[in-house]
Amino acid sequence: MPSHDSADSDHSTSGAYVHAGQEFDRDMNYIPDRIVREGTDAEGRPAWPVEAGRYRLIVARACPWANRAIIVRRLLGLEDAISIGYCGPTHDKRSWTFDLDPGGVDPVLGIERIQEAYLKRYPDYPRGITVPAMVEVSSGQVVTNDFPWITHDFAAEWTEHHREGAPDLWPADVRDEMETVMKRIFTEVNNGVYRCGFAGSQETYEAAYDRLWTAMDWLEERLATRRFLMGDSITEADVRLFTTLARFDAVYHGHFKCNRQKLTEMPVLWAYARDLFQTPGFGETIDFDQIKKHYYIVQTDINPTKIVPKGPDPEAWLTPHGRESLGGRPFGDGTPPDPEV
Incomplete structure (x- = not known):
């Protein structure tokens, strides 16, 4: 059973709202059909x-x-x-x-x-x-x-x-630990940036900020000695973390006030994020222009002017990351997906 990301806070069509004096609370009630x-x-x-x-x-x-x-x-x-x-x-x-x-x-x-x-x-x-x-x-x-x-x-x-050579994103030998890792990534990082951005008071913002950076420091340490979150190969845990890291400097650092450091100032996480970005199946799914337009135009509670920032330069994502020195095989016994046409 997957880590259901069951925590607090809302990602409805209107993005979310700032409620004065309140902590951000995500509605996790979805259509339960499978x-x-x-x-x-x-x-x-x-x-x-x-x-x-x-x-x-x-x-x-x-x-x-x-x-x-x-x-x-x-x-x-x-x-x-x-x-x-x-x-x-x-x-x-x-x-x-x-x-x-x-x-x-x-x-x-x-x-x-x-x-x-x-x-x-x-x-x-x-x-x-x-x-x-x-x-x-x-x-x-x-x-x-x-x-x-x-x-x-x-x-x-x-x-x-599945295609021939599809990777195993839920490997049985690490599944229990992976559930725990993914739960912490969701509550403290994926949702943690939203908890900062939509905090309704200084007190709730600072508490959310401290929780986020405690988790970011934990990830920096965890990934210093292993190429991916669960070891030598990519799992769904990496997919879940990547989508937040890809948006961190472009959106969350400034727009959501997660500004202790930029991702580019965290040497391990920044190298890890570039490693994934340059792996087939990841970077080609990212459109920084669309990402910035969504957050800065839709979330008028936070950005009433709807001005979209020009930076940062996406070319930085293509610079060498050096994570190959940790070894590992990104797709395990599988192969990369074919290039998109």
């Missing part, structure tokens, strides 16, 4: 069947939670089995929209905003309209937006459709 090989999920509840071509993964390159799904789909080679639709980097309070597509309409689902897929299944859907989301193509209905399970099930349930 897509599995058998007829029920691990808890015995009815589930949707794995079937190539039946579902479309809806994402936004700007969103770190959706970025996980983009990377895992690439690493496992699920492109032919699960189509993908990209929302634009900005949205209103209603929903992410398909403004990157001709006419602003997803070419497969025929809709302008992902909200339509949610309302088709739940006409009175009360929660945030989030990405990533899996949508059944034939009915146009959302299946699930439970993002920790989406990537877990890509690895565990879609194995029949």
Whole structure:
């Protein structure tokens, strides 16, 4: 069972809000449906069947939670089995929209905003309209937006459709420890930056800031002697950490006031992040322009002017990282994904 990222705080369509005097609290209630090989999920509840071509993964390159799904789909080679639709980097309070597509309409689902897929299944859907989301193509209905399970099930349930040489992102010999590592990464880092950015008081901000940097120092130490979080090869734990690190200097350092240091000033984490960025399946999923537009334009509680910063220079991500000296094989017994056309 994956670390469910169950913690506090909200990543609804409108991003989040600053509530004066309050700590940021993430709503982790998602559509609990799963897509599995058998007829029920691990808890015995009815589930949707794995079937190539039946579902479309809806994402936004700007969103770190959706970025996980983009990377895992690439690493496992699920492109032919699960189509993908990209929302634009900005949205209103209603929903992410398909403004990157001709006419602003997803070419497969025929809709302008992902909200339509949610309302088709739940006409009175009360929660945030989030990405990533899996949508059944034939009915146009959302299946699930439970993002920790989406990537877990890509690895565990879609194995029949994995490419030859797909890496094992959930290796059995480290799975228990990996669950613990991923839980800390989510609560203290992935969600920790949001807890800083949307703190409603000086006291809650400083407490969130201290928690974040305690975890960042722990990661700097952990990764000093091992190439990846769980050892010699990439696992889902690395995917989950990478999407936050990729956004750190461009967004979280300034916009979310996580400013003790830049990522580029942490020698181990910066080298580790570049190592992943330069690994097939990771860097090509990152669009810094879309990332910056999302945070600086949508989150007007924090940035009311909607001015988007020009920097930092993304070319820094392509500089040598030197992590090869730690050995290891990024894909374990597997192989890199084919280059994107």
